[in-house]
Amino acid sequence: MFASIQELVSIAQEQDLPISEIMIRQEMERYNESRKQVWHRMSQNLDAMDKAVLKGSTGKGVFSSTGLTGGEAALIRDYRSRHVSLSGDTMLAAVQAAMATNEVNASMGVICATPTAGSSGTLPGVLAALKKRIDLDRDGQIRFLFTAGAFGLVTANNAMIAGATGGCQAEVGSASAMGAAAAVEAAGGDPPTCAEAFAIAMSNLLGLVCDPVAGLVELPCVKRNAIGAANALIAADIALAGGSNKIPADEVIEAMHEVGMALPSSLRETGIGGLAGTKTGQGFRKTIFGQ
Amino acid sequence: MPGEYKSVFDIIGPVMVGPSSSHTAGAVAIGRAARHLIGGLPQSVRIDYYESFAQTHLGHGTDYAIVSGLLGYAPDDGRVPQAVSIARDQGVHIEFCEKEGPSPIGHPNTAVLHMQRQQRKMTIYGCSIGGGIVEIRRIQMAGYDLQTEGMLPLLLVEEMDQSLSNDGQDKGDRIADSIRAAGALRQSNTYRSGDGNSSIHVYDLDKPLLPELLQQISRYAPNMIYIN
Numbered sequence: 001m002f003a004s005i006q007e008l009v010s011i012a013q014e015q016d017l018p019i020s021e022i023m024i025r026q027e028m029e030r031y032n033e034s035r036k037q038v039w040h041r042m043s044q045n046l047d048a049m050d051k052a053v054l055k056g057s058t059g060k061g062v063f064s065s066t067g068l069t070g071g072e073a074a075l076i077r078d079y080r081s082r083h084v085s086l087s088g089d090t091m092l093a094a095v096q097a098a099m100a101t102n103e104v105n106a107s108m109g110v111i112c113a114t115p116t117a118g119s120s121g122t123l124p125g126v127l128a129a130l131k132k133r134i135d136l137d138r139d140g141q142i143r144f145l146f147t148a149g150a151f152g153l154v155t156a157n158n159a160m161i162a163g164a165t166g167g168c169q170a171e172v173g174s175a176s177a178m179g180a181a182a183a184v185e186a187a188g189g190d191p192p193t194c195a196e197a198f199a200i201a202m203s204n205l206l207g208l209v210c211d212p213v214a215g216l217v218e219l220p221c222v223k224r225n226a227i228g229a230a231n232a233l234i235a236a237d238i239a240l241a242g243g244s245n246k247i248p249a250d251e252v253i254e255a256m257h258e259v260g261m262a263l264p265s266s267l268r269e270t271g272i273g274g275l276a277g278t279k280t281g282q283g284f285r286k287t288i289f290g291q
Numbered sequence: 292m293p294g295e296y297k298s299v300f301d302i303i304g305p306v307m308v309g310p311s312s313s314h315t316a317g318a319v320a321i322g323r324a325a326r327h328l329i330g331g332l333p334q335s336v337r338i339d340y341y342e343s344f345a346q347t348h349l350g351h352g353t354d355y356a357i358v359s360g361l362l363g364y365a366p367d368d369g370r371v372p373q374a375v376s377i378a379r380d381q382g383v384h385i386e387f388c389e390k391e392g393p394s395p396i397g398h399p400n401t402a403v404l405h406m407q408r409q410q411r412k413m414t415i416y417g418c419s420i421g422g423g424i425v426e427i428r429r430i431q432m433a434g435y436d437l438q439t440e441g442m443l444p445l446l447l448v449e450e451m452d453q454s455l456s457n458d459g460q461d462k463g464d465r466i467a468d469s470i471r472a473a474g475a476l477r478q479s480n481t482y483r484s485g486d487g488n489s490s491i492h493v494y495d496l497d498k499p500l501l502p503e504l505l506q507q508i509s510r511y512a513p514n515m516i517y518i519n
Contacts, residue, residue, distance in 0.1 A: 001297070027299050030498060041300060048306040048367075105309035108352065110367050113312035115302045115422040120312075123303075145303045152302035157295070161302075162313045162421025164343040164399040170421070178302075215347030217310035268399065269314075270346040289349060 001026060005154050005195050005249040012191040019181075019191050020143040023150040042142050048112040049101065049124045055109060056100025064106040066288050069218040073100035090133045091230055098125030098225040106218045114145075115152045115161045115174055118210075118217045122175035123148055123182075125229025130186050140186055147182035151198050158250070159257035163210030163269035166260025172221075172228040173205035173256065179232035180239070189240050199245035199252045201235035206252070207259055209267035211274025214285040220275055295442045296424060297498065305423045307366035313400050314344065314351030317419030319371070322360020324427050324443065325404045327518040329413050332361055333406040335384035341394040341401040344419075354387055357402060366423065394418070396428040427518070435482050435491055442477075446470070446494040446508075447516040463492040466508055470494055473504055 002008040002022075012019050027038045056062050056073045063070030076096040079085065085092050098121035105111045111120040127144060130136040136144065152161070155174045160166040180201035181194040189197070205228070213219040245252070266273030275281050296302065307316040326332065338357055340348050348354055352372065359366075359374040361383075370377060378385060394401035398418035405414050416429035418441075426441030439445060450462060463481055470476040477495040484490065499519050500508075509515055 023299050030297065032501065042303065045300075045304050045306060108309050108372050110306060111309055112304055112306045113316060113423055114304075115312075117307060117309050117312040117315065117423075120309075146299060149299035149303040153296050153299065156302060156422065160421060162400065162419070164313060165421065212347070212350070215350035217351065265342070265399070269343050271350065272346065 001030075002150070002154065004158070005151065005198065005253070008150060008154060009191040009195050018143070018147070018185055019150050019194055020146040020185060023146040039142065042145050045112045046138075046141055046145060048110060049114075049127070052101045052104040052109065052111045052120075053097045053124050053128065056103045057096060061100065062103050062107045062109060064103070064216075064218055065108075066214070066216060066218065068213065068216060068284060069106045069222050070103050072222070073097075073103055087230075090129045091233065093132050094125040094129040094229040094233060095226040097128035098122055098229040099222050101125075102217075102222040102225045106216070106222065114148070115156060115178070116163070116171045118163060118168075118221050119171040119175035119225060119228060121222070121225030122172055122228035122232065123179050125225060126179035126183055126232045129229070129233055130183060134187060136186050144182045144186050147185045147194065148178040151178045151181045151194075155253055155256075159253045160260055165268065166256065167263045167268055168208040168210040168224060169205050169256055170260055171210065172224045173202055173208055175225075176205055176228035176232045176235070177202035179229065180235040183232060183236035184239055187236065187240060193239050195249045196243070196245055197236045197239035199247060199249040200238055200243070201232050202249070202252045202256060203245055203247065204231050204235065206256060209263060209274050210269040211267055211276045212269065212271055213276045213281040214288050215269075215271030215276070216288075219281075219284075295420065295426070296422070301422060301424050305366050307423065308368070308371040311351040312423040313419040313421050314347060314353045315356045316366040316423035317400065317421075317425050318353045318356035318402065319360040319364065319366040320423060320425040321402055321404070321417035321419065321427075322357040323363065324360070324417065324425065324518045325406060325415050326361050326363055328415055328430065328432075328516055329406050329408045329411060331408060332363070332378070332381070332383065333408040334382070335407045336361065337386040337388060337405040339388045339390050339403040339405070341390050341392070341403070342399040344400050344402055345389040348387070348389070353402070357404070358385060398426075434485050437482055437491065437493055439493055440478060440495040442495065444496040444499050444517065444519040446496060446500070448492045448494075448508075448512040449489065449514050450492065450512075451489045462511060463490070466492065466512065467494065469504065469508065470496065470500065473500065474498075475500055
């Protein structure tokens, strides 16, 4: 089992295999399962992601019971069809899928946690862009999830992935870095380039706090996933272009851990500080839960 | 690897009803572990929340999630949001308490469940460490106070007398040996009851036990509890 990104990349290079394949083989060995079983399970998770994207993007979209979030993925869909967008249609496909997923999550619909429910829109967002831009087929999409999972395992074990322990950098930050690494593999990049993209994406979101209004996974979570997906694509492109983060991925994970430990409790999923503590944020809390 | 996450599906998954993997899916997993430990749906339960759980359980659906686990639902079961009223309709007495102060087991996402089922009383201390993965760090039952390493799976074997098995080997050691042979033993501990007449062996496991091995263990330890 790989304990660091460096080790993961070395194993992949020594065996001349993509990181997705290292992850698949380790899973088979550890749980005595066949390739077919492991592949099928991931395929089911991809199905759940696709369903959530579709649900949040259909008609007027979905709305949470509090009224704080909903319907904005559908707005993006309509905007894409009627306007020349500023950031380009691939980027907006990612934004739409990311927001659709987290709107479904906020409405207590079914999603696949990647790595968490609060950050469940980021990987589907990246996938939407890859489908559109490089025609990533279904097998490629499943491989993408194994690669993302391998990077996520190291992050979860060496830092954290819960907003309550590390802030949003540990959720959307981790998801975005996982997505960046997996996007590089999908685009034909080698394992060191995957690690570079991971490092860039995580560095970009370092310090992001978890400040959900009224303690609900709605504001600002839905749109933070749009940023997570967009950041992943940008980081993947920088790495594929040959750009370097200079600070290696494992050290970025250490930094994320250190920053997470330093965050006060009010900024770690307590619904007290940050946007949750603003006058308007507090007002929403009172309206939804009373005093 | 030093950390607790082992499977790719700990990271990509679970498929679940929203809105939070730690406060909803993880809470289902704590409830499910509690159900296994006490042997079914409890007749009464008081759930004490600490830190982030205390502050945000309402917004995250933690109440219905824990009760869903007690009812034996999966995290993606469509009945999850209605679980509290379903359980109350079945006669379960449920209380939720927001506790001040730090978690007794040192994690911001902590729920302590005080349960009763028939004559059995049990308190379990669970925490949700992120991505739907949980730890059970302490179990109080029948005069025992079990401190576990936390990660699941976990195997508990209660022994009423300290009898040796036919080959003269202590039962607890024998079980430990078979788990070790399967490459799944992280550590084991034995707790003796106050009167010294019975004991509980607690096995912290590195990976799930195969059904054949569980069956083999259950033959000489019929009252074992396995939570996965």
